[in-house]
Amino acid sequence: MDTVPSDICIRPARMEDAGDLASLCFPEEDAGRVRDYLAFCLHHPHITRLVAEAYGQVVGNIELVRWGDVGEIGGLCVAEAFRRRGVARQLLRAVVELARRQDIRRLELYVSADLPWLIAFYQRMGFEGAEKAWLPLTTGGAEVVRLHMGMSPPCGSGEPDGIWVG
Numbered sequence: 001m002d003t004v005p006s007d008i009c010i011r012p013a014r015m016e017d018a019g020d021l022a023s024l025c026f027p028e029e030d031a032g033r034v035r036d037y038l039a040f041c042l043h044h045p046h047i048t049r050l051v052a053e054a055y056g057q058v059v060g061n062i063e064l065v066r067w068g069d070v071g072e073i074g075g076l077c078v079a080e081a082f083r084r085r086g087v088a089r090q091l092l093r094a095v096v097e098l099a100r101r102q103d104i105r106r107l108e109l110y111v112s113a114d115l116p117w118l119i120a121f122y123q124r125m126g127f128e129g130a131e132k133a134w135l136p137l138t139t140g141g142a143e144v145v146r147l148h149m150g151m152s153p154p155c156g157s158g159e160p161d162g163i164w165v166g
């Protein structure tokens with residue numbers, strides 16, 4: 001397995017990322033919808049999107065939605081050519097740190113029940129529980145596993161600037 005690309009940075013998403021997100025991270029989705037959803041997220045006061053940038057391209061994405069002191073993680077995706085190199089691990093670490101700085105006390109996420117290795121990865125990263133649920137989708141629905149993580153308050157204070165790892 002390769003190591004994390006040396007030239008990687010985790011940073012907040014911006015509108016200029018729409019092209020790479022569509023072509024590299026979500027190639028099966030309609031590019032216009034990827035762009036519209038990015039615009040929606042960037043204007044939403046309770047949604048933060050982080051991206052992984054490597055060699056000048058956006059190769060990964062993750063989202064944090066804040067509901068009071070509960071945060072929901074979603075949208076984790078890494079461009080196929082950059083998988084198995086630790087990019088998702090870095091995105092997840094960054095979003096957990098961001099949640100801590102937003103005073104979120106509990107993080108939740110849903111993962112497909114068909115991906116036991118991904119469930120195990122989240123568990124290694126500190127998520128607990130394995131409550132099964134049925135997620136209704138326009139395409140019919142999917143069996144998912146709900147995981148959660150209790151959060152302790154941050155050691156320091158201030159803005160999340162500087163957490164973006166290089």
Ligand SMILES: CC(C)(COP(=O)(O)OP(=O)(O)OC[C@H]1O[C@@H](n2cnc3c(N)ncnc32)[C@H](O)[C@@H]1OP(=O)(O)O)[C@@H](O)C(=O)NCCC(=O)NCCS
Nearest residue numbers: 076077078082083084085086087088089110111117121124
């Ligand atoms: C899931 C996904 C984001 C993982 O991204 P990634 O950058 O390849 O993941 P990492 O390299 O950081 O690996 C994370 C861990 O998962 C393991 N892993 C990654 N891909 C794996 C695979 N296909 N099979 C088994 N284990 C795998 C890694 O070995 C690593 O384990 P470790 O904790 O022992 O180091 C990527 O496969 C993806 O984008 N999949 C499509 C979208 C998706 O399913 N998103 C999940 C939504 S919940």
